[in-house]
Amino acid sequence: MPRGQRTIFLPKSSEDLKKCGSSQCAKFSEKQLKLCSNCAEVAYCDSECQKADWRDHKRHCGKTDRVELEAFMPLIAVMMLTHRTHPSCPHSPALSHKIINSPNPGTPAITFPDGSSATLVLLGERTAPNALQSHEWWPTAESIDTRNQFVKRFFSETPLLPSVLAILLSILVEVYSTTHVPASDAHDGKAQRRVRLKYRGSPISDFGIAKGSVVNVSAENRFVYYTIDPAGGTGTFTKGMDPDDHYWIYFTTTTGEEITLDCGLLTFAYPFIVRAQPYDKFCDLPAATSAAPAFFRGKEYRHLPDMHREKARFSVLRDARMHEAVRLSREFYTEGEIGAVIGFMERVAGRPCSDIEKYLVHQWTMDSSKVLDQVVASRAYLDYPEEPDLGMMGIPVPSFLEGDAGKKAEEELTNYMKKWSRKYKKGKVSLDQFTDAFVTHAREKRQELGDGEGPGRR
Ligand SMILES: [Zn+2]
Ligand SMILES: [Zn+2]
Numbered sequence: 001m002p003r004g005q006r007t008i009f010l011p012k013s014s015e016d017l018k019k020c021g022s023s024q025c026a027k028f029s030e031k032q033l034k035l036c037s038n039c040a041e042v043a044y045c046d047s048e049c050q051k052a053d054w055r056d057h058k059r060h061c062g063k064t065d066r067v068e069l070e071a072f073m074p075l076i077a078v079m080m081l082t083h084r085t086h087p088s089c090p091h092s093p094a095l096s097h098k099i100i101n102s103p104n105p106g107t108p109a110i111t112f113p114d115g116s117s118a119t120l121v122l123l124g125e126r127t128a129p130n131a132l133q134s135h136e137w138w139p140t141a142e143s144i145d146t147r148n149q150f151v152k153r154f155f156s157e158t159p160l161l162p163s164v165l166a167i168l169l170s171i172l173v174e175v176y177s178t179t180h181v182p183a184s185d186a187h188d189g190k191a192q193r194r195v196r197l198k199y200r201g202s203p204i205s206d207f208g209i210a211k212g213s214v215v216n217v218s219a220e221n222r223f224v225y226y227t228i229d230p231a232g233g234t235g236t237f238t239k240g241m242d243p244d245d246h247y248w249i250y251f252t253t254t255t256g257e258e259i260t261l262d263c264g265l266l267t268f269a270y271p272f273i274v275r276a277q278p279y280d281k282f283c284d285l286p287a288a289t290s291a292a293p294a295f296f297r298g299k300e301y302r303h304l305p306d307m308h309r310e311k312a313r314f315s316v317l318r319d320a321r322m323h324e325a326v327r328l329s330r331e332f333y334t335e336g337e338i339g340a341v342i343g344f345m346e347r348v349a350g351r352p353c354s355d356i357e358k359y360l361v362h363q364w365t366m367d368s369s370k371v372l373d374q375v376v377a378s379r380a381y382l383d384y385p386e387e388p389d390l391g392m393m394g395i396p397v398p399s400f401l402e403g404d405a406g407k408k409a410e411e412e413l414t415n416y417m418k419k420w421s422r423k424y425k426k427g428k429v430s431l432d433q434f435t436d437a438f439v440t441h442a443r444e445k446r447q448e449l450g451d452g453e454g455p456g457r458r
Contacts, residue, residue, distance in 0.1 A: 006177040008323040011196060011203050014254040017043040022053035032255055039064045039180065039194065040203050062180025064194040069204065069251060070298060071384040072197060073261055075279040075375065076167055076249070077294035079368045080263040082283045083163045084155060086363060090356060092154040093225050093238055097123035099138040100228070104146055105269075109219035117219035118240065123227040152393065156266040156293060157223070157240055160247045162357045163264075164209050165345055166364030168249065168316040171197075171207070173326035174372035176317065195376055200299060202253035208315035209348055210250045210260070214268055215309050217243040221269040241267050247348070250313055259298045260308065266293040266393070270307065275389035282374040284367075296390065314348045338362050 017035070020027045021042035033043035036050065039061045044050040050057075083089065101122035109117040131137045132151050133144075141147040181192040197204040223240030241264070248262035265272060273291040280289065295307060316322055325340040342358050353361075375381060 006173055006327050007179075008172060008176050008326070009179045009194075010176070010318065011205055012041060012043075012254065013205050014256060017203075017254050019043075020045045020049050021057065022049040023056065024052050025049045035203075036061060038062070040066055040196065040198070041194075059182075060180065062182065062191075062194060064180070064196055065379065065381070066196055066198045066203075067381045068386065069197050069199040069259060070296065071386055071388065072381060073296050074274045074276070074292065074294065074388045075371075075381075075384070076171075076261060077263045077274050077292040078276050078279040078283050078285065079167055079170075079371055080163050081276070081289065081292040082285055082367065082371075083166065083360075083364045084158045085285065086360065086367070088356065088359060088363065089158050092157040092223070092240065093123055093227050094121050094154045094223070095129070095132060095151070096126055097227060098125055098127050098136070099140075100124040102140040102142075103150075103223075104140070104142040105220070107220065109222070110224075111219075112224070116224075116239075118222035118224040119220050121223055121225045123225055125230060149393065153267045153269065154223075156264065159357050159360060160241075160264045161209070161345060161349055161353075162361035163364060164247050164249055165316070165341070165348070166361055166368055168207060168209065169322065169326055169341065169365045170368035170372050172316060172322060174369055174376055177326075178376060195381075197251070199251065199253050199257055199259055202255040202257060204251050205254045206315050207249065207251045207317050208313055208319075210248050210308065210310050210313045211348060212246060212311040213309045214243040214246050214262075214265060214270075214307055217268045223267070243268055246308075248308065250310075257299055260296070262295040262307065263293050265295050265307065270295065271393040272296075273391050273393050275391070278380075278383060281380060282371045291391070291393070293393075294390070312348075314344070316344075319344065341365070 014032070017032055018029050020029070020033060021036070021044050025045060027045060029045065033045055036042050036044070036057070041060070041064070042053075042057060044053065084091075099121060101120065103119045103121045107119055110120045111117040127137055133147055135141075138147055138150070141150070175195050175197065178193060178195045180194045183189055183191040186192055197207075222243065225238040225240065226235050227238070228235045246262075246264065248260060248264065251259040251261070253259075272293065272295040274294040274296075276285065276289050276292050297306070321340050322344060325337045325344075327337075338358075341361060342353060345357065345361055346353050
């Protein structure tokens with residue numbers, strides 16, 4: 001199969017959109033000018049300037065599918081959840097061994113000689129994957145619910161950096177390589193469509209990987225595993241995911257909005273999820289998966305406390321080496337191309353990456369690119385709800401509920417959150433207490449309303 005070359009078309013930066021697109025005017029403005037409503041690729045002072053430029057602009061204009069990030073974000077969450085089901089993805093040892101102690105919520109953490117603390121999970125003999133969630137797997141779990149939640153938290157402990165990078169590379173190659181080509185210019189006689197992400201009407205001007213810490217993860221909400229050697233020798237310690245070695249996705253818009261998307265928080269008992277349908281259409285997920293972990297923080301969630309302390313960020317969209325790396329194909333990468341991707345990953349990590357991380361970033365980029373290729377080709381995003389069903393694991397997600405009960409639950413939750421965020425803003429409660437309140441409310445609701453939905457529930 002011939003390998004078609006891909007060109008990445010960078011969206012305009014905020015600076016670009018402060019300059020009038022008409023060459024006869026080209027004035028700079030302090031504020032953002034009005035976008036061409038058809039393509040959103042150029043801005044003008046007014047309709048006069050737009051008219052003056054139309055002769056030149058009409059060749060490049062063309063209709064653009066401007067996809068709202070909030071509507072698109074669950075697809076990213078579902079693709080990241082799909083990464084975790086890859087046969088080569090390493091998993092927490094708790095998913096392949098029996099748990100022989102009682103690390104139930106509220107169990108005090110233990111402190112290690114290096115000063116770190118975490119909940120100790122003692123592991124005995126090996127167990128089959130189908131025994132998970134059973135009494136046999138973890139006899140002393142305080143409830144079925146706890147057992148189910150812990151399975152999901154253990155399952156969320158997978159390499160984050162290659163997963164986040166693979167997602168962003170696949171968006172780069174499948175979305176930002178599309179452009180407007182009129183039918184008369186297309187080699188196959190078919191007009192091509194441009195697809196771009198926007199947030200609240202403003203084009204996304206950058207995206208990449210943010211690196212840093214998840215704030216306020218208590219020691220109890222971290223795991224450390226000790227696997228006992230059945231032959232009586234020394235067992236093995238394995239540390240769970242480290243909240244101080246965390247990666248998430250940032251987006252910025254031309255108007256300077258900052259959006260955060262983190263799909264790696266569930267292991268620390270942050271229960272944010274999003275409904276997995278209809279985004280799972282082209283993904284290879286188990287049929288029973290109803291939700292995927294996702295914490296999305298845009299303009300409208302400003303009242304939620306920031307969960308992250310960012311140390312550094314690395315643009316993927318505006319890194320010329322990444323454009324080079326994805327230039328040739330989604331199907332196949334040469335050693336040089338994948339080398340550039342691994343080099344980027346190691347710069348982000350600030351350390352050499354393991355062989356499995358190198359292997360997975362390649363596999364996952366190809367997997368997610370295939371999904372996005374189908375999404376773009378079928379314009380599946382046109383069917384995505386404007387407002388995704390966000391929720392919290394452990395309670396029936398309000399929007400999942402039908403009719404009056406759903407409305408009431410949603411209102412209650414909103415009021416509750418507002419009350420607590422006021423307290424938080426005034427400095428009356430700490431972020432820890434704020435988060436606790438959140439989780440307690442979730443628990444109470446769960447008891448009130450019966451069991452809820454969660455990722456992978458059957
Ligand atoms: Zn002008
Ligand atoms: Zn236009």
